[in-house]
Amino acid sequence: MKFLIIFLSLISVDHSCSQSKNNQDTITIEYSAHSRGTYKHIIVNKKQISIENKRGESPIIKTCNETHWDAILKAIKPVNVENIPNLKAPSEKRFYDGAAIATLSIVYNGETYTTPSFDHGNPPNEIAELVKEILSISENIE
Amino acid sequence: MKKVLLSLATVALLFTACSDDSKEILLQEQQIDMSDFYVYTDFNDDLSSKSVNSKESYKTCYTMDVLNKQLRENPGLEKKMFDIEYQTRKFLTAKGKPGGAPGGGSGSGGEEDVDVLPIDDGLGIIKIPVHVNVLYNTSAQNVSNAQIKAQIDVLNKDFRKMNSDASLLPSASTFGNDISDTQIEFVIDVNNPADITRKSTGVTAWSTNDDMKKSSQGGIDPTNPDKTLNIWICNISGGILGYAQFPGGPSSTDGVVILYSSLPGGSAAPYNLGRTATHEVGHYLNLRHIWGDGRCKQDDYVLDTPSSDGANYGCPSYPTINCSSADMTMNYMDYTDDGCMYMFTDGQRNRMRAILANNAVRGNLKL
Numbered sequence: 342m343k344f345l346i347i348f349l350s351l352i353s354v355d356h357s358c359s360q361s362k363n364n365q366d367t368i369t370i371e372y373s374a375h376s377r378g379t380y381k382h383i384i385v386n387k388k389q390i391s392i393e394n395k396r397g398e399s400p401i402i403k404t405c406n407e408t409h410w411d412a413i414l415k416a417i418k419p420v421n422v423e424n425i426p427n428l429k430a431p432s433e434k435r436f437y438d439g440a441a442i443a444t445l446s447i448v449y450n451g452e453t454y455t456t457p458s459f460d461h462g463n464p465p466n467e468i469a470e471l472v473k474e475i476l477s478i479s480e481n482i483e
Numbered sequence: 484m485k486k487v488l489l490s491l492a493t494v495a496l497l498f499t500a501c502s503d504d505s506k507e508i509l510l511q512e513q514q515i516d517m518s519d520f521y522v523y524t525d526f527n528d529d530l531s532s533k534s535v536n537s538k539e540s541y542k543t544c545y546t547m548d549v550l551n552k553q554l555r556e557n558p559g560l561e562k563k564m565f566d567i568e569y570q571t572r573k574f575l576t577a578k579g580k581p582g583g584a585p586g587g588g589s590g591s592g593g594e595e596d597v598d599v600l601p602i603d604d605g606l607g608i609i610k611i612p613v614h615v616n617v618l619y620n621t622s623a624q625n626v627s628n629a630q631i632k633a634q635i636d637v638l639n640k641d642f643r644k645m646n647s648d649a650s651l652l653p654s655a656s657t658f659g660n661d662i663s664d665t666q667i668e669f670v671i672d673v674n675n676p677a678d679i680t681r682k683s684t685g686v687t688a689w690s691t692n693d694d695m696k697k698s699s700q701g702g703i704d705p706t707n708p709d710k711t712l713n714i715w716i717c718n719i720s721g722g723i724l725g726y727a728q729f730p731g732g733p734s735s736t737d738g739v740v741i742l743y744s745s746l747p748g749g750s751a752a753p754y755n756l757g758r759t760a761t762h763e764v765g766h767y768l769n770l771r772h773i774w775g776d777g778r779c780k781q782d783d784y785v786l787d788t789p790s791s792d793g794a795n796y797g798c799p800s801y802p803t804i805n806c807s808s809a810d811m812t813m814n815y816m817d818y819t820d821d822g823c824m825y826m827f828t829d830g831q832r833n834r835m836r837a838i839l840a841n842n843a844v845r846g847n848l849k850l
Contacts, residue, residue, distance in 0.1 A: 375794065377762075377818045378742070378754060379722035396796060436776050437766045439691040439726040442794065458776070462721075 369448040374461035376441035430459035596657040610850040616703040618717035628673040637757030661828040688720035713738030727766035739763035756821035768835035779806035785830035794818035
């Protein structure tokens with residue numbers, strides 16, 4: 342039991358208010374939304390944000406400034422990262438092409454955690470703030 | 484899943500061979516395996532395909548309150564979808580005679596070729612009447628009668644295996660015995676004003692919330708949706724090429740929507756050969772995406788399509804291996820470019836015809 346607690350506190354992102362610099366540096370978040378006519382692939386870490394809006398085109402790479410990164414850290418804090426593979430999509434419009442197929446991945450301490458697919462535009466509630474933040478930064482960073 | 488279904492079908496065959504009617508009925512009622520079934524839920528959120536510019540719109544929509552409200556508004560849908568799937572399987576179990584590959588498929592095994600034979604449902608060539616609704620904000624969106632005819636011609640060629648690109652099927656693949664003539668045809672007289680409704684609109688791009696299907700929202704109400712396939716042609720926001728409604732949804736929004744520029748000769752290359760309509764009509768006739776919208780084990784409920792864990796895009800070369808078998812990237816229900824999809828399978832044919840059988844949900848569509 343003790344082991345489990347130690348283990349959980351190690352991999353949980355929100356285990357302290359003052360995240361060590363080390364942990365922050367290892368976080369990478371990836372969001373993708375694909376459909377026949379849509380392609381969006383965003384990768385954010387502390388240093389940069391990479392945005393791809395068309396399949397096969399080289400990504401636009403911008404510096405991720407402190408304001409952006411702080412906003413992302415704030416949004417990721419309430420998220421139980423190791424549980425995101427168990428999240429359930431609240432809607433299934435992608436089954437009949439009414440929405441692009443989205444997934445969110447979080448790389449944390451060398452481990453990659455990926456959600457099941459969900460509708461682009463309607464993520465599971467637990468990651469809604471984080472997805473909103475990533476999309477908002479990618480739209481406004483020009 | 485394939486294994487379960489196939490063994491179910493084999494059992495059915497055994498009973499049919501004994502020609503013991505009471506046993507067969509017993510089987511149909513007791514042994515239709517529904518354990519893998521999953522339902523779609525239409526939440527009507529108008530955000531799903533919009534690009535994300537406004538923080539405000541997100542705040543108002545990402546709440547469980549909204550979700551719960553939508554679930555409450557549509558309580559019967561899940562049950563209805565389940566019943567439709569049950570009836571489809573019952574129909575196929577009764578009529579189906581899976582052939583080839585004695586011993587059955589291995590689910591994800593790449594080496595075995597699962598073949599399904601076309602069922603004989605006695606319905607012959609099924610003709611489905613079509614009504615087209617055009618909503619236009621620009622002259623390009625006001626597609627011509629000739630373009631509409633070209634689109635319906637593509638549907639007919641694709642569903643009757645008359646498409647010339649069917650010859651592209653790699654000879655090295657095991658899909659040669661799967662490619663199917665569905666014997667389903669689509670009927671419209673583009674010179675008859677009663678078959679096409681046109682409406683000028685101030686809406687520059689429609690969302691996937693079905694507003695284009697509602698005159699109260701500035702759209703066009705469907706014409707005889709229980710007896711006619713309605714196709715809305717308009718501009719759609721968010722890079723969406725088209726979307727469908729599965730069988731069992733509300734009659735008032737029944738049909739498919741396609742992007743005006745996805746019509747044959749349109750500007751949405753590489754999606755401008757009319758295959759978006761073929762794909763959407765596949766959904767309308769109860770087909771799922773070929774990868775089952777999930778990981779390897781999640782199935783499209785069709786035996787002769789290989790399992791996969793995701794969509795394919797662009798124009799993949801053969802073989803593209805996923806879930807340890809070659810994907811059928813040339814299937815209309817994948818996400819490849821128009822020029823690189825050119826087949827339905829016999830299993831998909833049977834599934835579509837099951838939904839068109841007399842007494843089935845779309846049984847009244849037949850001309």
